[in-house]
Amino acid sequence: MKRFFSGSLIIFCFLLIILPTSSEGKVYGGTVIYAAGADPDRLDPANAESNPAEAVNRMMYENLVKFDEKLRIVPGLATSWEQAKDGLTWTFHLRKGVKFHDGTPFNAEAVRVFIERMIGPEKPSRAGLYVPFVKSVEVVDDYTIKINLKTPFAFFLNNLAHSASGIVSPTALKTYGKDIARRACGTGPFKFVEWIHGDHLTMVRNDDYWGGKPYLDKIIVKTVKEDSARVMMLQSGDAHLIVRIPAEDIPRLEKDAKIKLDSTETLRTLYIGINCSKKPFTDVRVRQALNYAVDKEAIVQSIYQGRALVASGIVAPLATGYFPVKGYPYDPEKAKKLLAEAGYPKGFKAKLWSPHGRYPKDFELAQAVQQQLKKVGVDCTLDTMEWAAYLAATRKPVKENESELFLLGWAPSTAEARWILYPLYTTEQWVPQGNNRSFFSNKEFDELVNKFTRATNKTEMDKYLKEAQELLVKEAPSIFLLVTKETIGYSQKLKGVINSPLELTYFDHQTYLEK
Amino acid sequence: MWRYVWKRILMLLPVLFGVSLISFSLLHLVPGDPAEILAGEEANPEFIKALRQEYGLDQPLYLQYFHFLSHIVRGDFGISIRNREPVINLLKERFLFTVQLSFISILIAGLIGLLAGIISSTKQYSLFDHISMLGALLGISMPIFWFGLLLMLVFSVYLRWFPAGGTGTIFHLILPAIALGASGSAVIARMTRASMLEVIRQDYIRTARANGLREFIVIHKHALKNAMIPVVTVFGLEFGYMLGGAVLTETVFSLPGIGRLMVEGIFQRDYPIVQGAMLLVATTFVLVNLLTDIAYAFFDPKIRYE
Numbered sequence: 064m065k066r067f068f069s070g071s072l073i074i075f076c077f078l079l080i081i082l083p084t085s086s087e088g089k090v091y092g093g094t095v096i097y098a099a100g101a102d103p104d105r106l107d108p109a110n111a112e113s114n115p116a117e118a119v120n121r122m123m124y125e126n127l128v129k130f131d132e133k134l135r136i137v138p139g140l141a142t143s144w145e146q147a148k149d150g151l152t153w154t155f156h157l158r159k160g161v162k163f164h165d166g167t168p169f170n171a172e173a174v175r176v177f178i179e180r181m182i183g184p185e186k187p188s189r190a191g192l193y194v195p196f197v198k199s200v201e202v203v204d205d206y207t208i209k210i211n212l213k214t215p216f217a218f219f220l221n222n223l224a225h226s227a228s229g230i231v232s233p234t235a236l237k238t239y240g241k242d243i244a245r246r247a248c249g250t251g252p253f254k255f256v257e258w259i260h261g262d263h264l265t266m267v268r269n270d271d272y273w274g275g276k277p278y279l280d281k282i283i284v285k286t287v288k289e290d291s292a293r294v295m296m297l298q299s300g301d302a303h304l305i306v307r308i309p310a311e312d313i314p315r316l317e318k319d320a321k322i323k324l325d326s327t328e329t330l331r332t333l334y335i336g337i338n339c340s341k342k343p344f345t346d347v348r349v350r351q352a353l354n355y356a357v358d359k360e361a362i363v364q365s366i367y368q369g370r371a372l373v374a375s376g377i378v379a380p381l382a383t384g385y386f387p388v389k390g391y392p393y394d395p396e397k398a399k400k401l402l403a404e405a406g407y408p409k410g411f412k413a414k415l416w417s418p419h420g421r422y423p424k425d426f427e428l429a430q431a432v433q434q435q436l437k438k439v440g441v442d443c444t445l446d447t448m449e450w451a452a453y454l455a456a457t458r459k460p461v462k463e464n465e466s467e468l469f470l471l472g473w474a475p476s477t478a479e480a481r482w483i484l485y486p487l488y489t490t491e492q493w494v495p496q497g498n499n500r501s502f503f504s505n506k507e508f509d510e511l512v513n514k515f516t517r518a519t520n521k522t523e524m525d526k527y528l529k530e531a532q533e534l535l536v537k538e539a540p541s542i543f544l545l546v547t548k549e550t551i552g553y554s555q556k557l558k559g560v561i562n563s564p565l566e567l568t569y570f571d572h573q574t575y576l577e578k
Numbered sequence: 579m580w581r582y583v584w585k586r587i588l589m590l591l592p593v594l595f596g597v598s599l600i601s602f603s604l605l606h607l608v609p610g611d612p613a614e615i616l617a618g619e620e621a622n623p624e625f626i627k628a629l630r631q632e633y634g635l636d637q638p639l640y641l642q643y644f645h646f647l648s649h650i651v652r653g654d655f656g657i658s659i660r661n662r663e664p665v666i667n668l669l670k671e672r673f674l675f676t677v678q679l680s681f682i683s684i685l686i687a688g689l690i691g692l693l694a695g696i697i698s699s700t701k702q703y704s705l706f707d708h709i710s711m712l713g714a715l716l717g718i719s720m721p722i723f724w725f726g727l728l729l730m731l732v733f734s735v736y737l738r739w740f741p742a743g744g745t746g747t748i749f750h751l752i753l754p755a756i757a758l759g760a761s762g763s764a765v766i767a768r769m770t771r772a773s774m775l776e777v778i779r780q781d782y783i784r785t786a787r788a789n790g791l792r793e794f795i796v797i798h799k800h801a802l803k804n805a806m807i808p809v810v811t812v813f814g815l816e817f818g819y820m821l822g823g824a825v826l827t828e829t830v831f832s833l834p835g836i837g838r839l840m841v842e843g844i845f846q847r848d849y850p851i852v853q854g855a856m857l858l859v860a861t862t863f864v865l866v867n868l869l870t871d872i873a874y875a876f877f878d879p880k881i882r883y884e
Contacts, residue, residue, distance in 0.1 A: 188625040244662040262834035287832040451610025
């Protein structure tokens with residue numbers, strides 16, 4: 064009997080050693096293959112501009128604060144923070160015992176270097192998140208930092224949670240300078256190993272991660288441009304996770320028991336921009352008529368098979384600062400009436416531009432809009448351009464700009480309403496200076512945006528945000544169409560995948576792969 | 579002979595100059611700004627300005643071209659606008675890969691094409707001839723994109739014999755090489771057949787047969803060598819195209835080849851990459867053509883390059 068017990072004990076201990084199972088049933092180990100649709104651009108968060116780069120950067124870098132799955136702000140490398148009464152000073156208390164992948168300790172000095180790089184002469188591509196607001200930064204002690212703003216800014220924490228605000232090791236930054244873009248060095252759960260451009264990027268787990276040892280051993284992010292190839296890789300088991308699944312493949316994948324599909328509502332609103340500087344679009348009644356003329360519900364059902372939401376305004380429901388607004392229901396009779404009132408009882412001819420392949424089903428969407436506008440007498444010629452040419456054509460200054468109606472999408476990378484309303488519709492943001500491609504200009508609206516941006520209390524801020532969104536719908540500088548959903552697919556064995564509404568799919572130290 | 583080779587290699591210089599001038603002008607003629615594409619819809623004008631300065635895009639075009647040329651002659655291809663990687667590294671990585679793929683593809687194409695062509699010509703109007711020529715017709719007409727996806731569906735998704743795209747092992751290259759080699763083998767098969775049929779009907783073949791030589795010797799020694807000149811031309815051209823990058827095959831199978839590098843570079847307006855890749859592809863094409871010309875002399879001793 065004694066021998067039986069001691070024998071069992073030995074076997075039990077042996078099993079404990081060889082089975083890599085943790086107490087919660089999560090499993091250590093495994094290499095995950097993630098098939099992305101495009102190559103990352105830069106691994107330097109401050110200069111990264113593409114979703115694939117932001118997704119991999121989220122695994123290697125961390126921010127002072129981060130978004131949770133509902134896009135609320137939660138602690139990251141800062142454990143707590145306070146905002147001064149005047150809204151001008153933010154104090155952050157930093158997490159202790161955190162190290163960058165190169166061994167450099169994370170402390171207030173690292174944050175100072177990060178902020179000063181953003182506002183300094185180097186001008187990284189995402190400097191716009193900091194330059195307009197941040198005046199200076201002060202190291203209080205090793206683990207406390209103070210950021211002084213030029214004016215109060217309601218969404219400052221959102222900017223800190225933006226992918227661009229991932230904190231780079233100051234040592235690595237000194238050694239590599241701008242070439243940090245080709246290698247990464249942060250504090251995240253995964254460490255950079257290699258990047259073969261156009262083929263794959265490899266990361267391994269960071270054993271010293273402050274949140275605990277990550278479950279996954281290795282992540283290989285492969286660039287697979289062709290949609291159907293990605294789908295086949297998932298089906299054949301050559302990839303554990305794929306993003307950007309084309310709508311027509313969804314029904315087939317749904318039947319596959321080994322695959323889990325996950326469709327997340329994003330922050331991306333697709334809309335038809337209206338060049339408000341050109342006749343007849345200078346007349347608000349015409350712009351409203353165009354909004355009434357489009358049957359968005361039918362478009363969502365027929366083109367997107369329900370995998371999109373009808374948008375009533377420009378701000379997507381998941382964005383911080385969103386207020387429900389009464390949009391434009393489908394009402395062709397009202398559209399015709401408004402056109403008649405504006406002096407176009409028989410409608411008019413117009414140009415409609417659309418990219419092809421930039422957004423899910425973009426050209427089909429433009430075709431549907433073209434047909435529906437025709438029903439109220441607005442006869443559009445539909446033209447498509449290659450993306451770079453499209454951006455250039457819609458970015459021309461007002462006098463040279465030939466656009467009339469143009470399909471575009473916008474997703475605020477900071478997840479808040481200001482980074483929609485301000486760049487797209489304020490007067491100071493007219494292209495080519497900013498992103499207001501509609502040349503919409505309304506003093507009251509500009510004023511409201513200014514007010515909620517500088518607001519120091521929530522009630523006041525909400526009031527102005529709501530008014531701005533309502534005013535925008537009334538002025539109709541765009542035809543508001545829909546909010547997209549992003550569908551990803553992964554092996555049933557992969558658990559804890561983060562599919563963020565920011566159109567970023569990534570893993571953290573809790574993600575694991577069942578055997 | 580060597581003098582001829584040197585002369586041809588020297589001729590590369592004006593060709594490359596022309597290619598650089600044309601690619602530079604075309605790239606700058608099309609609308610679109612690399613900084614703006616990099617930044618997407620959220621473009622920040624400050625950043626666009628800084629990037630234009632960094633890459634000298636704010637200078638007059640003739641100056642930009644001059645800078646580009648003066649760097650190229652020193653072997654400096656610049657750095658990629660999109661990911662800051664030195665272009666020379668990217669070209670090396672991608673070109674090595676394309677060379678691997680092209681070799682396997684041309685091997686497949688040559689083997690299948692030559693065999694099918696020879697047998698078809700010796701057994702004209704036989705069942706084999708009909709089937710192989712039908713196959714060749716299919717090989718030429720099938721869109722490579724569709725054929726690649728079909729191969730993947732059958733051999734990766736259903737049979738699980740080969741991986742569905744990506745790189746790493748020789749197995750990753752088999753399906754793409756078949757997809758890429760299919761049209762090449764078809765062209766070579768048809769050319770071999772036609773050329774062989776012409777040669778076989780000539781007097782000296784009849785004489786060889788009359789002399790009692792074995793059919794195998796007649797075909798392989800006397801006929802084939804003489805029929806090879808047009809086949810070698812096609813072979814060289816096919817190989818040249820493959821080395822120039824098989825954009826569609828690379829896209830379907832997600833392979834990091836030079837073709838995709840160039841096309842993506844064009845869409846991103848990554849000028850240094852596109853210009854570097856164009857020069858590389860042009861050089862390869864000229865060199866492969868030169869090798870083809872030299873091969874003529876081997877097959878036909880009457881051809882001499884003096």
